[in-house]
Amino acid sequence: MMNRQWVLDTYPDGAATEATWRMVETERPEPGPGQILIRVKWLSLDPYMRGRISPAANYAAGVAPGGVMHGGGVGEVIASNHPDWNVGDMAESMSVGWQEYAVLTPDLPGSAATNRVPEGVPEQATLSWLGMPGLTAYVGLTEIGRPVPGDVLVVSAASGAVGQLVGQIAKLMGATVIGIAGSDDKLNHCRALGFDAGINYKTCPDIGAALDDLAPNGVNVFFDNTGGPIHDAVLSRLATRARVIICGRIAVVDKAPSEDIGLRASSRLIVTRARIEGLIVFDWWHRRDEAFAKLAQWYRDGHIQYREDVLDGFERVPEAFVRMMTGAKQGKQLVRL
Numbered sequence: 001m002m003n004r005q006w007v008l009d010t011y012p013d014g015a016a017t018e019a020t021w022r023m024v025e026t027e028r029p030e031p032g033p034g035q036i037l038i039r040v041k042w043l044s045l046d047p048y049m050r051g052r053i054s055p056a057a058n059y060a061a062g063v064a065p066g067g068v069m070h071g072g073g074v075g076e077v078i079a080s081n082h083p084d085w086n087v088g089d090m091a092e093s094m095s096v097g098w099q100e101y102a103v104l105t106p107d108l109p110g111s112a113a114t115n116r117v118p119e120g121v122p123e124q125a126t127l128s129w130l131g132m133p134g135l136t137a138y139v140g141l142t143e144i145g146r147p148v149p150g151d152v153l154v155v156s157a158a159s160g161a162v163g164q165l166v167g168q169i170a171k172l173m174g175a176t177v178i179g180i181a182g183s184d185d186k187l188n189h190c191r192a193l194g195f196d197a198g199i200n201y202k203t204c205p206d207i208g209a210a211l212d213d214l215a216p217n218g219v220n221v222f223f224d225n226t227g228g229p230i231h232d233a234v235l236s237r238l239a240t241r242a243r244v245i246i247c248g249r250i251a252v253v254d255k256a257p258s259e260d261i262g263l264r265a266s267s268r269l270i271v272t273r274a275r276i277e278g279l280i281v282f283d284w285w286h287r288r289d290e291a292f293a294k295l296a297q298w299y300r301d302g303h304i305q306y307r308e309d310v311l312d313g314f315e316r317v318p319e320a321f322v323r324m325m326t327g328a329k330q331g332k333q334l335v336r337l
């Protein structure tokens with residue numbers, strides 16, 4: 001029995017392309033003691049993976065050329081040497097990798113653990129609103145952003161895996177929500193989810209002026225998923241004691257560090273006494289149960305809706321990654337095997 005895998009071919013210079021990876025076939029692995037073997041059904045495409053295919057130092061180890069691409073997924077257990085896991089169980093893990101079969105070690109700690117897919121939700125939800133992106137939105141808002149009724153919150157990459165949740169949770173917390181995204185269709189989706197206003201950063205001639213119109217008293221909470229020009233425009237419009245969550249920097253992740261010229265808004269930070277805090281979701285893994293219970297309740301109550309973009313076929317995983325990074329997809333990017 002064979003296992004198809006996508007391995008990193010070479011580190012990309014700039015944006016990743018489909019040629020960044022190549023497909024190989026290897027023997028299907030066997031689970032060792034305490035391990036399970038899954039047939040992968042879903043793979044998750046996430047921007048953090050761009051950092052894993054760079055030789056630069058990061059908060060987690062990367063993939064070396066020739067290595068199987070890292071990634072989270074969901075699959076069905078087809079062999080088990082673990083007393084708590086049976087054939088037919090559905091498993092989710094951040095350690096699946098881009099392959100058709102994966103051996104998992106359920107008892108590993110933290111984000112390396114294997115989790116059961118709960119009853120009553122679509123199994124792929126464990127890769128999105130009931131998974132890592134859901135936890136990111138939840139802790140970013142409840143721990144760092146802490147919006148209160150009357151606050152104005154701005155979220156960038158607003159229609160994506162994290163952004164669409166940030167806006168919906170912030171509405172539940174009483175904020176007025178402005179989403180920034182790359183198409184009118186994406187902004188219409190955000191409006192349908194309850195966001196109050198939107199800015200299309202690709203067609204808007206002046207993001208700062210648009211923010212001045214929508215938030216004349218400034219921005220109280222900024223959930224920054226992109227960095228870049230959106231970050232600069234929002235940071236110079238913070239309200240007094242604003243909170244800024246630095247979650248992602250997809251707008252600059254493919255650029256050389258020398259292209260960035262630093263903290264342009266520092267005078268505004270002094271005037272407003274604003275706080276900026278970086279977020280790494282893996283620091284908050286111990287809050288998963290609490291976050292997922294809350295998210296599941298909101299979902300059951302109809303407060304959370306979620307858009308997915310599903311490509312079918314293992315062959316299309318690199319294509320899906322490029323779609324996700326460039327914004328060619330709608331909502332959360334997944335591949336169904």
Ligand SMILES: NC(=O)c1ccc[n+]([C@@H]2O[C@H](COP(=O)([O-])OP(=O)(O)OC[C@H]3O[C@@H](n4cnc5c(N)ncnc54)[C@H](OP(=O)(O)O)[C@@H]3O)[C@@H](O)[C@H]2O)c1
Nearest residue numbers: 047157160161162181182225248249250251279280281327
């Ligand atoms: N810190 C953490 O622990 C953590 C955890 C999860 C995610 N994140 C970060 O959160 C951000 C969103 O992640 P996600 O999984 O929800 O991805 P996503 O929003 O579903 O997909 C990424 C989106 O970023 C937007 N984008 C791409 N290039 C851009 C640019 N130059 N300027 C502005 N927007 C751009 C695109 O949407 P448009 O069409 O709107 O341009 C694209 O679809 C990423 O930066 C990611 O690294 C961080």
